[in-house]
Amino acid sequence: MRVSNDVLREIEITFFFTPDCESCEEVYEFIEENLERISTEIGVKVTLKPIEVFSHLSIAEELGIVAVPSILIGKRMIIGSKEKSELIDEIKEAIKEVVESE
Known part of the structure; x- marks a missing residue:
């Protein structure tokens, strides 16, 4: 049996918020909803x-x-x-920077 070495790296997004911040909740939920898509696109x-x-x-x-x-x-x-599209683009770019720096 062959074992794959293609184990996905794990990148952590640290999200800082305050309890009374409405935009924090919206942004957090948006990121959470898009985690799988971002993971798949970047690998x-x-x-x-x-x-x-x-x-x-x-x-x-x-x-x-x-x-x-x-x-x-x-x-x-x-x-x-x-804007949601700008946020996704910035997140992907930052993740790619982390991956490329190693």
């Missing part, structure tokens, strides 16, 4: 990790989070809500 497994800013102030301060929603992928920070 990596993409996971989404939510972090509530007020409960993790030290992390938020260390990363310079000044607005929500903020999305961290690798070394790239995507801040604020955007």
Whole structure:
């Protein structure tokens, strides 16, 4: 039996939000709905990790989070809500940067 070495890499999208941020909820749900499509298109497994800013102030301060929603992928920070197509393009570009940097 042959074992495949084609194990998908896992890339984490870290999503910073606050509980009262309506656009945070909308953006999070949009990303969550599109994770599988993004994973398939790029060829990596993409996971989404939510972090509530007020409960993790030290992390938020260390990363310079000044607005929500903020999305961290690798070394790239995507801040604020955007048009859906623009957001997907930025997320894919950031994921590709992470993959290419290794």
